[in-house]
Amino acid sequence: MTTAPRYDDLKAVLVNCTLNPDPQTSHTGRLLDAVAHLMRGAGVEVEEVHAVRHAIAPGVQPDMSDTFPDDAWPQLWPLFDAADIVVIGTPLWLGEESSVCRRIIERLYAMSGELNDRGQSIFYNKVGGAVITGNEDGVKHTAMSLLFALQHLGCAIPPQADCGWIGEIGPGPSYGDPTDDGAVGFGNAFTRRNTTIMSWNLMHLAATLKANPLPTYGNDRTAINAGETFGHRNPEPLPRRS
Secondary structure, eight states, X not given: OOOOOOOTTOEEEEEEOOSOSOGGGOHHHHHHHHHHHHHHHTTOEEEEEEGGGSOOOSSSSSOOTTTSTTOOHHHHXXXXXXXXXXXXXXXXXXXXXXHHHHHHHHHHHTTTTOXXXXXXXXXXXXXXXXXXXXXXXXXXXXXXXXXXXXXXXXXXXXXXXXXXXXXXXXXXXXXTOEETTEETTTTOHHHHHXXXXXXXXXXXXXXXXXXXXXXXXXXXXXXXXXXXXXXXXXXXXXXXXX
């Protein structure tokens, strides 16, 4: 059997966007636990954020404490800033991510003006993934939304960077709920496979980017703001219509 690689120099932040205030009974948390187990087993330092337990203010500014004095985002941001891997987990409600998840995306977007020491987006050389759970359709749709947001900010997205589980449509047990013969969803081969592939691909790409950061040519925003075009030119205008 091939020896598993080690990634002892990587850091990951896993964000649980459940609406459940108790992390011990969060179905999304159960699937994030599987991701955390794989990453910790490979040596990754994993931080877990249970978003609903923090007073994360609405808004798209790095610090909203002028309007919301207890805004927790300035204290949480250093976890994301230090991370090589960002995984956002959310339940499905009416086929979409939770309101808590959308707030996380908005506050990450609030940091999009920040640059690293190479003049690139602060999210460059980080990788992103999505974990979705629920009892209704929407896993792929919601993963698409979250992964688009992460890449638009500057994160790299490896192949197959999402995993999820949806039970029988309608009210009923969710991922991790106990049954007489185990737990709901734990025996699902599709979920287990995708969770494993996502976790390892996130680690592989994060390690690659840590060793070989994206070159700055063409994406150095400090240089662009100073007038550098990196070869861009406007095309010829369309002919005037008669």
